[in-house]
Amino acid sequence: xxxxxxxxxxxxxxxxxxxxxxxxxxxxxxxxxxxxxxxxxxxxxxxxxxxxxxxxxxxxxxxxxxxxxxxxxxxxxxxxxxxxxxxxxxxxxxxxxxxxxxxxxxxxxxxxxxxxxxxxxxxxxxxxxxxxxxxxxxxxxxxxxxxxxxxxxxxxxxxxxxxxxxxxxxxxxxxxxxxxxxxxxxxxxxxxxxxxxxxxxxxxxxxxxxxxxxxxxxxxxxxxxxxxxxxxxxxxxxxxxxxxxxxxxxx
Numbered sequence: 001x002x003x004x005x006x007x008x009x010x011x012x013x014x015x016x017x018x019x020x021x022x023x024x025x026x027x028x029x030x031x032x033x034x035x036x037x038x039x040x041x042x043x044x045x046x047x048x049x050x051x052x053x054x055x056x057x058x059x060x061x062x063x064x065x066x067x068x069x070x071x072x073x074x075x076x077x078x079x080x081x082x083x084x085x086x087x088x089x090x091x092x093x094x095x096x097x098x099x100x101x102x103x104x105x106x107x108x109x110x111x112x113x114x115x116x117x118x119x120x121x122x123x124x125x126x127x128x129x130x131x132x133x134x135x136x137x138x139x140x141x142x143x144x145x146x147x148x149x150x151x152x153x154x155x156x157x158x159x160x161x162x163x164x165x166x167x168x169x170x171x172x173x174x175x176x177x178x179x180x181x182x183x184x185x186x187x188x189x190x191x192x193x194x195x196x197x198x199x200x201x202x203x204x205x206x207x208x209x210x211x212x213x214x215x216x217x218x219x220x221x222x223x224x225x226x227x228x229x230x231x232x233x234x235x236x237x238x239x240x241x242x243x244x245x246x247x248x249x250x251x
Contacts, residue, residue, distance in 0.1 A: 002035070002124040004132065004148060005249065009155035010165040011136030014188045016040070017219060018155055019133035020048035020229040021242040023095060026129055027230070031250075032094035035127040037120065040135045043099045046090070050228030054090040056101020057119070085119045098123065151249045152183040158190055160201045167205030184245065185210045211248075213241040 007019045019036070026034055038045035046053040064084050071080055090097045098119070124130050154169050156162035166185060173180055187194075190212045194202075202210065216238035222229060232239050 002127050002130045003150045003250070004124070004130045005151045005153065006132040006134055006149045007153045007155060008134045008169055009136070010162055013155055013157040013162055014213075015136075015155050016045055016048050016133050017229065017238075018153065018186065018188060018213070018242065019045060019131055021232075021238060022153075022246065023049055023131050024230050024232065024239070025243050025246045026131070027094050029246075031129050033127050033129075034095045035123055035130045036095055036097045037130060037132040038097065038099035039132055041100060043101055045133050046097055046099065047226070048229055049095065049097070050230050051090055051092060051097050053099065054097075055088045056099045057085065057088055058101030060084045060088050082119070082122070089123070096127070148179045150181045152180050153186055153245075154183055155186045155188055157188055158194055158198050160197060162187075163198065163201040163205055163207075166207070170205075170207075182249070184249070186213060186245065187211070188213045189215045191215045211241070211245050213238055213245075 005022060007015045007022070009015050023034055023036055026032070036045060036049060041058075043053060043056060045051075064081055088098055090099075120130075152173070154166045156166040170183065170185075173183065185207045187210050191214070214237045216236055218232060218236045219229065219238055222232060234240075
């Protein structure tokens with residue numbers, strides 16, 4: 001059975017960066033093959049881990065809809081759809097990638113979500129580790145795209161709004177009774193000591209502890225030069241911090 005790691009939080013806090021660093025850490029430890037899932041409609045995990053973005057699940061869905069009338073007699077639609085979805089799997093050395101992409105219309109992701117859920121169930125059986133970069137907020141959690149999660153990383157930046165969103169995600173998990181083995185609260189891009197207002201919000205939201213990832217100029221430099229985070233040196237302070245978190249997750 002696959003070990004599933006999912007990353008969630010509000011937009012703009014570095015979820016994709018943390019997802020990429022988690023994939024990097026797993027690969028460096030030989031925990032391969034890894035299935036990387038970009039479940040954000042604004043796909044950018046591919047560039048983060050050094051892939052060229054291939055077809056998304058949303059694009060496959062559009063192709064399938066246009067060809068459904070041409071399906072040969074005797075061929076099940078589900079069989080053809082599964083074949084088409086495999087076109088969206090980008091294979092790499094130790095890491096494969098599948099990206100969700102956009103739905104069929106503005107704000108409509110239900111058909112794509114259903115396909116992704118079924119296809120992930122099939123794909124995940126072939127990978128010891130699955131790492132999922134979720135859409136901003138709580139959409140994929142509330143729609144139960146993920147049937148089971150071993151480690152949910154609830155990420156915030158050092159702002160009151162980020163901490164509030166993290167608290168709402170944790171509350172949603174309780175309300176929906178999601179199948180999540182462990183959750184980890186992470187504050188990303190920390191610069192020095194946290195402001196008292198941030199510490200107060202952490203306490204208000206009921207988080208007893210958190211894992212901190214410092215602001216890392218190397219990541220900014222890599223983003224500017226379009227270098228994949230997989231190539232970051234081991235001494236990167238963000239790499240070191242994520243490795244410590246992974247130690248806790250798979251100890």
